[in-house]
Amino acid sequence: MITLEVRDLVAGYGPVRVLEGVSLDLTGGEVVVVLGANGAGKTTLLRAISGMIPVQGAVRLDGVDVAGRRPEALLRKGVAHVPQGRGTFNDLTVEENLRVGGFTRTSAEVAEDTERWLDLFPRLRERRDQRAGSMSGGEQQMLAIARALMSRPSLLLLDEPSLGLAPLVTADVFSSIHSVVGELGTGVLVVEQNANLALGIADRGYVLETGSIVSSGTAAELSADDSIRRAYLGV
């Protein structure tokens, strides 16, 4: 069981500071959601955790500080990141996308996992030899998640999986995420604007506003919180 502890994380781009000291925790097979509006720093948070941008503060995996390590290093420690906008390899086929996802694993493991995820996402199996760029947004999002799972991560970072997807498709994607993590025991840190669906599959949640965590609690507590309901659930 992996544990992630983020402490006083400060990060940004050049002179612009986006994260003003964020702390959060995640244990084992938990699904944790970070809610926030556009520009709150959600994407920056994930990029900072997975080592894509320089940071101050601590990012501890199983107690070991990995802040500032490159994404490859974090991947080898079991952290897989699905970037915003899905980040599929549009010129590669579905199967090749999965093979790139398993780049750090042996070919036997890759072959085994490819079948496993194609079983789980039958739509991807139908499109196995099709270019990823020719698929629909929802299919690409599924592919992006399957690709990330190819590295057999113990922690999955998901950047706004609902972005650009129709509500029904989003629901589909979230239920897939839910069934996968249930089966694997993978921890999931998902940042979202769409609080409704995200809280539906999450155990706990945090609310990020202009670079700081402003509240936290279990999914049920957050769903019941009036201010959160107004801001993120649109009720």
Added chain:
Amino acid sequence: MQLFVQRVFDGLQAGVIYAILALAIVVIFRASGLLNFAQGELAMFTTFIAWTFLDAGVPWWAATILAAVVGFGIGALLYRLLIVRLGGPAGNPLAIVIVTIGLFLILNDGAGIIWGANPAKVPRVFGDGRVEVLGAGISVQVLGLLGVLALLVIGFGLLFQRTKLGLALRAVTSNQESAGLAGVKVMTTLMIGWGLASAIGALAGTFTASQNASVDTNMMQVALIYAFAAATLGGFDSPLGAVVGGLIIGLVSELVVGYVDVIGPDLRLLPGFVLVLVVLLVRPQGLFGSAQVARA
């Protein structure tokens, strides 16, 4: 008929060289979206290195392979030391073009300073023999070169489609950020891409030298222009396009120069130039390229 067959083979012979150099250009473009204007001079420079080995008594094929290895190193270092500092593929393409033109000058002049401006003699690797095809005497050299080109195309096809390195190269081309997140070492992969391109360029150079039976500092300049034309015609992101484009450019140039008196040997470059303008107007992505390249 005999003359026609002769010209077709002459055109193919020239086209093979353009095709190999265009392949080098396409490999770099695919890996990093950049054009290397020093590609031809790099090829010339590594050919002089091969000549140095030859002169020291190393057999032709061994010298060629050594030159390709040296070329690989130069290409990889060039990427690491210069292109990365200018921001790599995400950097300013204008600045990178200017830097490759600077390299063009340094390599061209540098080779002259190191090895002298006069051509040096090189053996014709496939010999001077001829075979008769449809009444025309075709040099074994052409057939040998076509064979080498076929081997290169198959080799690169296998490399790109069947190996993990090829997958990494294609992944980096398609989406650098995601490739990095999936554990692909992006910098190393791009260094290998630039290295491979220079190694292919070295082959283009040694085969050109073998065809001319000499090596000199200006031997690749016209070839580079034809290679760019070939890549434009075939599509900058298509290795197959580079090869087909190279052969077409070689053929068209030879036939137009041979049969259209107004153009003649003085204006050898004109048919290729016009072809490029037409392609850019009518089908900017090239015959085999994908449309995104044109608008990139």
Added chain:
Amino acid sequence: MSPRLRWAVFGVLLVVVAALPQFVADTFVNRMSEILWVAVAALGLALVTGYNGQISLGHGAFVGFGAYTTMILTVDYGVPFALAGLAAVVGAFVVGVAVGLPALRITGVYLALVTLGLAVLFPQLVVRLGDITGGTVGRQLLPRPGYGDAALLEELGQRRFLAQAGFRAPAWTGLADDQWRFYVFGVLALVAFLLVRNLTRSRVGRSLVAIRDNETAAEVAGVRVDRAKVITFGVSAGIASLGGWMFAVLNNAVSPTSFTITLSITLLVAAVLGGAASIVGPLVGASIVVLLREVIPAEQQRFSQVVFGVVLILVMLVAPGGIVGLYRRGEAALRRRWLASRSPGTGPDDSTLDPTPDVPTPLQEA
């Protein structure tokens, strides 16, 4: 420098340079004339590189076009030099538009490719059209004795004589030929520089910068991107061709070896070294390039390409804005320090210091 001070410095410089030919040897005057034609040609290139954000490797061909047009029109058809110059500029504009049309419709580095072909093709074309161009040996603007058709000579009469006499100083000026030439070049260069300056500050010019910085945004703002680019390229070719007219007038002879790819690259070095996104840059760069060639001893000339290559790479790595860019940076830094020392802690925000910020270079570091 404040705008007023800048104009004052500019005026003093102008007077000094204008007075120089009265006091120095004619070889030096001719060297200054050479700087002027290189500067004008490089200015044409800078318009494409600095403001369109693209590279042309073929401006040497446009210079050649201007030089050959001038030679042929004045010598063979007795056209006065001024008219020949006009024809050279207009003709190059048309050729530039024709070449630019396919290459500029697409972004990316296609223009560099097409113009590279143009640069290599031009000398070939000159050789092919040897009957009128003189082929590989070239031709003089002062015909050799016995050159040409006697009957035609008769028919053209006085006009031909004018052309044969070359570009001479009119008697009323009291100037030597080289001095007259320098002044004419100076006025032409001034006109070209003011034209580019006004062009880049006009609506069209600002839209060009908009294109360079963000093509989509410019399109959204209603700028006809492709048309603006093609026209700029045509103007830029016309300016380079004016440089070619100056070349022909200065050297009184044209031959294909003067207009190879080497010339195109020399112009690129001049523009980039001086600062491609500034108007003074090409003049600064041209002075250095011409004087550098002068300083390097003949037996070391073969190193000059290596030197140019190293210069190009170093400028890109260290000072992408060229010498003018460096100067602007230094000036801005000095002014900040000066202001800071005057009012410590309460100085205005840096970004508001310069009310008329210079046009940013595409080649300046990110």
